[in-house]
Amino acid sequence: MHSSPPAPMSRRQTLEALAGLMLVLFAAMLSATVVGTALPRIIGALHGSQSQYTWVVTATLLTSTAVTPIWGKLADLYNKKRLVQLSIAIFLVGSLLAGLAQNTEQLIAARAFQGLGMGGLQILVQIVIGAIIPPRDRGKYMGYIGAVMAVATVGGPLLGGLIVDVSWLGWRWCFFIGVPIALVAAVLLQLTLHVPTVRKADVKIDYLGATLITGGVSLLLVWVTFVDGSFAWLSWQTAAMVGGALLILALAVWVESRAAEPVVPLPIVMRRNTALSIVASLAVGSAMFGGAVFLGQYFQIGRGYSPTKAGLLTIPMMAGVLLSSTVIGRLTSKTGKPKPFIVFGTVVLTAGFAVMSVIDHETSLVLLSAGMLLIGIGVGACMQNLVLIVQNSVALKELGAASGTVTFFRSLGGTIGVSVLGAVLANRVTALITEKLSAAGMGAGAGKATGSLDLSALPAPVVEIVRAAYGDATGHIFLISAGLGVVSILAALALKPVTLRDTLDLVPAPSERAASADAAEAAPRP
Template sequence: MTSDSSSPAPMTHRQTLEALSGLMLVLFVAMLSATVVSTALPRIIGALGGNQSQYTWVVTATLLTSTATTPIWGKLADLYSKKRLVQLSITIFTVGSLISGFAQNTEQLIAARAFQGLGVGGLQILVQIVIGAMIPPRERGRYMGYIGAVMAVATVGGPLLGGLIVDTSWLGWRWCFFVGVPIAALAFLLLQKTLHLPVIRRADVKIDYLGATLIAAGVSILLIWVTFVDDSFAWLSWQSGAMVGGGLLILAAAVWVESRAAEPVVPLPIVVRRNTALAIVASVAVGSAMFGGSVFLGQYFQIGRGYSPTEAGLLTIPMMVGVLFSSTIIGRLTTTTGKVKPFIVFGTVVLTAGFAVLSTMDHETSLVLLGVGMLLVGVGVGGSMQNLVLIVQNSVALKELGAASGTVTFFRSLGGTIGVSVLGAVLANQVSSTITEKLAAAGMGAGSSGNATGSLDIGALPPPVQLVVRAAYGDATGHIFLISAALGVVSILAALALKSVTLRGTLDLATAKPPAVDGEAQAPQVAPAGPKHAGPKHAAPRHAARKS
């Protein structure tokens, strides 16, 4: 393998901040793509004539494709120019956003969102990888405050923006997808100007496309089964056996392929390391609980409580305040102490407590109690999510940074995808059975209720039926948060079992091989130092190197 930059030059503090501005904008637009539709989805699905299963798949489609491609993006980042990969993912995301905005039915929207997810997967993981290539783990905690602020603004502003868009007659719901296009274009141009990483040239590049395809196919089959089981067919049926057995068999084949591939998408030697394996378990649980639970909050406030999309966005502010403050404060503490395990344990405990509070909700629960639960969930997410990636990045050499980051993010996204699918299926089945039971008890048959069990266009239903539907959605949401709390307990156990480590103050491990061997340009080794003296802040380029 070869590199076209013979000796790397570390980025100065000013260069780092300039590059971070573009990266934060990329992260913002990626998160905005999910949050801006969270409060608008009931209105969007209602306008397109969709149902609860399609509601879930509009979210799941993006999560599925972003999850399946995350390890591929991570591996590519170890082999090719990180800057070009970020710009490619921005382009894919932008095209997917435009197609989503022009969708004429739910099937087209789901397909467009799946394509958009290809870009989202790249944006989410590549931002972390690029930051990891610029900033040592010890100093990285300080910059997590910026990441937390972006997350909070995108998560708070997204639902509010989505609500305002669908409540504004001259805009319409399609602008929920168009709004990210100019932001993505600006991020593309900003990164072209500010991000300067050494260009990598490797002659022996081998991407494990077979393993990536098997992983995506196996996960997709299992998710499709989760969506349709107990609705289109029974749990104990030949369809279930074929889909579950086939999915597991394909995933087993993927493991076999990965164990023999020259450049595996999910490197098994990294996965089986203690802290990496435990971080993966915790990430799966946190991802399942967070994505699977929070995605239905907007639906709860609008359908279960009767609030407008804008009001629903405002009501989720406590969760985002929690993310903002915890990620900022804990990021600073991580840099100061060099410790990460205590904050991960704290985050998972608080996250689980928040879901336990939310599990008590029904269609009449006090908004104050809901606010407390959401605040706790936000604090937990801010304290655990980024730190789980950081503890993995700290344990690998710079040449493995992309694969390691991609692996843990892959499993976190996989957990989120499974969480949305499973909890969405649980919610849909419980809502359907509750509505049917209550309508029958009230003497209202299918003729008088319309499509009450399948439609999300609540305004089109008769007033008596609306009350039944709202109560069913409000009461069922508490049950899915109870499942999220149970998953949170798993994340606590995994966090407690993590090996305590001190974050290193160098970009690469002390025993790492030189760039000519590992194929990745990197900064020279420096001794670990405190937050005021370590990292790229005081580094000065020694000579020019070819940049991308």
């Protein structure tokens, strides 16, 4: 193996490259969340159901999650700049296909393809930053990246609401909007980005491991979507799906333990701080994606606000993440100690979930804003620091795999969170609607339309029942999120305290340097 030495970049070159990286990351994250408030309108226009509502988001998260470790591993083997450009191209094609979809099935498929590029962009940006900036200085820049992700994650629903409320644009522009941004970023990166290339003579990509991981997770998510609806919890379908998924995942672990270049390196995963960061990342991923997705639905269907107003009402969360990411990113660089900020973030995040767990269709907007602000502050405080604390503990040659592994599990947390919480919400909404329809003396025929989100097609009395059901059911999913938050607090507290290093690569310990010197001295001279 040989690698070209990392050419030092000037501050100006670094900032120019970072501008391109942040721009393309913004486009990717925006495309993931811009549908948050637009989805009720999109699914209504395409005559989709609540299950399909969830899968428009889950399909993107699932594919982006599945390919994250692959992109991470490829970044350890090939030119990082070329990989960024390839992921941009895939993202652009997926965005165009999604915008041209004629039904929900086509939309879900296009979003799944789009996720292949989005997964690459989300992890490659962090890897490139790790390759050009030492960990001690990286906290500040990671704070900026976190702020960009925050604005896109929480600001996306606001933009989506504006787009669907503007008649001359229409919902299809929710998917087209990322195209010009990504094109500008691609040109900027071509001109400014310079990163070292690492080449290996014998390159082996663990496609089998990636396929098994994706298959196992996908089967679990399909089960979560249909259980208690299409079949019972205790049924042969449950046994087949859950048993099959666990078997596939167990086989994936076996394959990963023997692969020459595993997509999820078990030695890295089993390190204390990496394992604990993964656990904490599950709750953060659930907050990032679940909050944006279901709050948009809550405000529109549960409270009756327009998409634009629904987006505006999520501003407290966006403000919390933006402020927290920026301030805590700088504090992390200044102190060099990320653990206290991770603990702080998980505690505040859990408190925000607890506040949101009591909401219903008549909850004060002041209380809602307080809960969203806390969630935003919590996400901003720990999201990037969880990646940073892992990057600090690995050598430069392992940077891609380590970053990809943590980001993979954070995205997996979001995927599972959206899928599981969406299934819980759908089942609870159905139960509440059935109960309220019966109490109002309406026949079962009135409830047949409740699987659709096109409220304009429902009678006025039924619309009120559906709105109340969605408003009352949303608090239940945040109660589940609060439970995940408690787990993330325990994981954060158990993290081993570290001080961020000032060098790009690990510095060998004195004993290792001495041993290396002795070996060189003992080596036969030509």
